[in-house]
Amino acid sequence: MTSYAKRIDKRKFDELRPIKAEVGIIPNADGSALFAFGETVAIAAVYGPKPLHPAHMQNPERGIVRCNYNMLPFSVTERAKPGPSRRSKEIGMVSGNALASVIDLERFPGTVIDVEIMILQANASTRCAGINAAAMALAQAGVVMKELVSSVSIGKIDDKIVADVTKAEEDWEDGEGATDIAFTMTSVTKEITHLQLDGRIQTHRFKEAVEAARQACEKIHQYQIRALKGEKIDENK
Amino acid sequence: MTYKEFTEDQENFEDNNIVGEEFDTKKERKLVVPGEIIAEGEEFLPGDFTRKEGNNIVANRYGLVEINGRVARIIPISGVFEPRRGNNVIGRVEDINFSGWMMDIGGPYSAFLPLMECPRFINRNNLDEFAAIGEIMAVKIAGVKKSGVDLTLKARGLGRLDDGRLIKINPHKVPRVIGKEGSMINLIKDSTKTEINVGQNGYIWIKGDAEGENKAEEAIQLIVKDTAVSGLTDKVENFLKGEKK
Numbered sequence: 001m002t003s004y005a006k007r008i009d010k011r012k013f014d015e016l017r018p019i020k021a022e023v024g025i026i027p028n029a030d031g032s033a034l035f036a037f038g039e040t041v042a043i044a045a046v047y048g049p050k051p052l053h054p055a056h057m058q059n060p061e062r063g064i065v066r067c068n069y070n071m072l073p074f075s076v077t078e079r080a081k082p083g084p085s086r087r088s089k090e091i092g093m094v095s096g097n098a099l100a101s102v103i104d105l106e107r108f109p110g111t112v113i114d115v116e117i118m119i120l121q122a123n124a125s126t127r128c129a130g131i132n133a134a135a136m137a138l139a140q141a142g143v144v145m146k147e148l149v150s151s152v153s154i155g156k157i158d159d160k161i162v163a164d165v166t167k168a169e170e171d172w173e174d175g176e177g178a179t180d181i182a183f184t185m186t187s188v189t190k191e192i193t194h195l196q197l198d199g200r201i202q203t204h205r206f207k208e209a210v211e212a213a214r215q216a217c218e219k220i221h222q223y224q225i226r227a228l229k230g231e232k233i234d235e236n237k
Numbered sequence: 238m239t240y241k242e243f244t245e246d247q248e249n250f251e252d253n254n255i256v257g258e259e260f261d262t263k264k265e266r267k268l269v270v271p272g273e274i275i276a277e278g279e280e281f282l283p284g285d286f287t288r289k290e291g292n293n294i295v296a297n298r299y300g301l302v303e304i305n306g307r308v309a310r311i312i313p314i315s316g317v318f319e320p321r322r323g324n325n326v327i328g329r330v331e332d333i334n335f336s337g338w339m340m341d342i343g344g345p346y347s348a349f350l351p352l353m354e355c356p357r358f359i360n361r362n363n364l365d366e367f368a369a370i371g372e373i374m375a376v377k378i379a380g381v382k383k384s385g386v387d388l389t390l391k392a393r394g395l396g397r398l399d400d401g402r403l404i405k406i407n408p409h410k411v412p413r414v415i416g417k418e419g420s421m422i423n424l425i426k427d428s429t430k431t432e433i434n435v436g437q438n439g440y441i442w443i444k445g446d447a448e449g450e451n452k453a454e455e456a457i458q459l460i461v462k463d464t465a466v467s468g469l470t471d472k473v474e475n476f477l478k479g480e481k482k
Binding site: 030031048049050051058060063102104108109110111139140141142143144145146147148186187188224225228229230 | 268270271272273286288297298299300313314315316317344345346347383384409
């Protein structure tokens with residue numbers, strides 16, 4: 001049995017993969033962005049606020065966020081079947097909720113903001129990359145929001161807390177095995193708007209994971225700001 | 238007009254009149270993202286799209302900061318059209334029912350032009366005689382309700398726009414397309430020999446010969462692309478001259 005002393009891709013335990021971030025990649029959308037953690041690449045497009053049909057979905061008090069998460073067929077090695085699945089519907093819903101908590105939805109009652117998240121290439125943490133891209137796209141679309149959100153996956157691989165988990169780490173079986181937790185936090189106040197835990201973790205380790213997420217989200221927030229201010233970030237070069 | 242309407246009119250005065258602005262290149266305006274602190278200190282007051290948190294003024298929207306005296310506000314540079322009473326817009330007829338026309342004017346809500354707001358007599362059973370589905374009209378926003386926009390034709394320069402083409406741009410770029418006192422739009426009109434009608438919702442109607450329409454559309458797209466460039470009028474002028482040869 002080997003303990004997880006070093007990360008598979010030689011990163012430090014709190015180091016993120018090389019980040020890519022850019023806004024305005026889809027001219028037809030009201031707002032759009034690309035965000036990538038290493039080989040995990042997500043794009044997001046935002047349309048609206050616009051009239052909502054069917055009318056029974058309208059809420060007379062506030063607008064709604066309709067979020068679609070979609071993994072493209074070529075994003076994984078074994079072709080992903082296109083179209084909605086149980087998994088993509090769930091991730092779409094939680095991503096939408098994670099974003100909706102910072103948006104001023106009361107401004108346009110009875111309307112919808114459509115958020116489309118596409119995963120171009122997947123190597124774990126796809127929902128986090130998608131939420132990061134969507135937050136940037138929402139801001140670029142001129143949606144009134146309190147602040148941005150940043151998302152990161154924190155893992156407990158064997159007994160080590162690591163930031164930004166890859167597929168190989170997710171599948172780690174030795175020692176205590178792998179746990180991965182997807183966090184989404186508001187960018188300034190660092191309040192949690194989304195949290196999904198997959199695996200097992202002790203309470204005191206979980207507190208460490210929250211702290212690690214807080215630090216990783218702050219790093220991601222800085223990338224998001226730089227991209228929104230017109231920079232094309234690509235750390236792979 | 239009631240007193241309430243009158244005061245509202247006064248408040249909306251600036252919004253109602255398309256005031257073209259020349260981009261002030263001397264004053265660098267800072268681009269901010271939501272959640273960013275734009276001014277620190279007790280003396281500042283929150284303006285449009287900002288909020289006060291402790292002693293700081295914080296941005297609620299992506300845009301450029303403008304600090305005018307004590308008031309800090311954000312000038313949006315992107316986003317959908319937000320309809321206001323009195324806006325002159327251009328719309329496309331989407332549907333006709335027994336009492337008027339449903340129109341697409343962009344933005345979050347659909348708009349309705351009632352038959353009553355039409356200045357001339359129209360046969361109730363034949364609304365499409367005046368404007369059929371797909372036709373373009375210059376209209377004015379009479380009011381914004383909670384879940385819809387009411388339109389009117391009762392003002393000067395409004396009515397059906399025949400032939401021509403409709404292009405859509407970001408409504409926040411409209412002041413640049415018009416230019417100071419209409420300088421930019423008149424330049425394009427004169428050199429391409431087209432009629433152009435710019436709506437505050439970012440819908441632009443162009444009519445002329447095919448070549449002129451193409452050129453005018455390209456010139457407008459150039460303005461949209463290079464909004465923040467200084468000396469834009471000269472650039473557009475050169476573009477229009479260059480194409481002529």
